[in-house]
Amino acid sequence: MPMELIATERGDQVSHVRLRGSLDMAGIREIDTRFYAETSGRDRPAIVDLSELDSITSLGIGMLFGCAKSLQRQGHRMVLLQPRGFVDDVLRRVGVHEVIPFAASLDEALRLARKGSLRI
Amino acid sequence: MGILRLSLQNQLPELKRLGFALNEFLDEEGVPPDAVRRIRLVIEELFVNVINHAYDDAGAHAITLDVRTEPGRATVVIDDDGRPFDPRTAPAPVLEGPLEDRQERGYGIYIVRHLTSDFGYTRSNDRNRVRAVVEYQHPKEPT
Numbered sequence: 001m002p003m004e005l006i007a008t009e010r011g012d013q014v015s016h017v018r019l020r021g022s023l024d025m026a027g028i029r030e031i032d033t034r035f036y037a038e039t040s041g042r043d044r045p046a047i048v049d050l051s052e053l054d055s056i057t058s059l060g061i062g063m064l065f066g067c068a069k070s071l072q073r074q075g076h077r078m079v080l081l082q083p084r085g086f087v088d089d090v091l092r093r094v095g096v097h098e099v100i101p102f103a104a105s106l107d108e109a110l111r112l113a114r115k116g117s118l119r120i
Numbered sequence: 121m122g123i124l125r126l127s128l129q130n131q132l133p134e135l136k137r138l139g140f141a142l143n144e145f146l147d148e149e150g151v152p153p154d155a156v157r158r159i160r161l162v163i164e165e166l167f168v169n170v171i172n173h174a175y176d177d178a179g180a181h182a183i184t185l186d187v188r189t190e191p192g193r194a195t196v197v198i199d200d201d202g203r204p205f206d207p208r209t210a211p212a213p214v215l216e217g218p219l220e221d222r223q224e225r226g227y228g229i230y231i232v233r234h235l236t237s238d239f240g241y242t243r244s245n246d247r248n249r250v251r252a253v254v255e256y257q258h259p260k261e262p263t
Contacts, residue, residue, distance in 0.1 A: 024164055025135055055157045057164055058228035065224045072219055086157045093234050094227050099219035 003027030007038045014113050015042045018049035023060030032063060039078065040070035045113035047106070051082035056090055064091075068100045077101070081109045122149045122189050130171050130181040130200075135164065142187070149189045155256035158235045159187070159194050162252050165228035166198050166207070174202020174248070192258040193237075199249045206241040207232070207250060 003021035017038050021027055039046040048064070068078040081103050083091055091097060103109035124145040128134045142163065146156045163185065170183055186197040210229040214221065233239055238253035 024139075024161075025132060025168060026139070055161060057161060057168075058225070058231055059168075061227050062224035065219075065222050068219055069222075069224075086154060090161075090231060093231065094213065095215040095222075098216070099222055 003030045005031040005034055005038070007034075013044050014110060015039050015044055015046040016049065017046070018052065020052040022055040023053060023063070024055060024057045025059055028059055028063055035063065036067060036070075040067050040074070043074055043076070045076045046071060046078045047081050047103075047109045047113055048078060049081040050087055051084060053083065053087050056087050061091065061094055061096065064096065064100065077113055077115075079103050079109045079112045081106065124185075124187040126185045128167070128183045128185060130175060130183055132168070132171060135167065138163070138167065138185070145187065146189070146194075150259060151189060151194065152256060152259060155194070155254065158256070159196065159254050162232050162235050162254055163187070163196055163198070165232050166196070166250055166252065169207065169228055170198065170200045170202060170248075174200050174205065176203065193253055193255045196252045196254070197249060199247055201247050204243050205248060206243075208239060208241055 003023065003026070004019070006018040006020065008016040008018065015038055017035065019031070039048065046067070064078070064080070071078050079101050080091070080096070082105075083102060101112045103112055122145065124141065126138065126141055128138060139160070142160055143156070146159060151159070167183065167185070175181060181201055184199045186199075188195045207229045211226070213223055213226045213230050232252060235254060236252045237255045238251070240251040242249045
């Protein structure tokens with residue numbers, strides 16, 4: 001399955017992107033520039049929807065950490081929405097959930113994103 | 121039981137060919153989707169690790185990959201002629217502390233260790249050989 005990034009403009013000062021496919025090396029090469037542009041490049045909190053992400057490698061984890069750190073330096077927070085199954089297991093295994101909040105619903109993600117921002 | 125044997129060049133675009141061949145093989149072998157994800161992740165992490173760290177020169181090198189399936193397990197062997205490196209000695213990543221202290225690289229081998237029931241390394245004839253075993257629930261044969 002090719003990697004896809006779908007950006008949704010929510011009009012509420014929070015970026016929202018959905019990742020679909022496998023965030024492996026090939027997938028990252030397809031979307032990384034746009035991913036950063038649609039998240040840390042927008043100077044606002046970001047929700048990254050992982051509900052349709054099938055797999056993730058260490059490089060994908062690095063991409064998420066890099067983006068979350070960049071947002072934090074801007075005074076914003078990244079929230080990961082609905083990581084599932086294998087992806088959820090891998091992310092928790094390396095402790096991503098301890099520093100980037102996971103949300104089970106869009107409402108929760110929006111609340112967490114706004115709560116973490118120093119600038120909304 | 122089935123065996124997939126591939127000879128790959130030390131170039132990242134080989135991941136595409138590797139992915140196609142693996143998917144086809146594991147599908148033919150009836151390996152469940154969740155196990156396919158784990159096997160693919162283990163192989164990609166190990167293969168990328170070899171490409172990124174094994175060679176001091178920019179020349180072409182052959183990396184061989186064997187995947188052997190048996191009921192409930194897949195054994196992966198990756199063989200390369202790079203500098204000696206036992207991946208089991210790779211330092212564990214720091215998994216605690218604030219976000220700003222979290223590293224953006226270095227999780228690959230840690231993930232491989234988590235996903236495998238056996239992870240071995242030998243060096244002989246100037247070649248590294250890494251062996252990783254992924255175990256899974258094998259679907260029952262129809263009665």
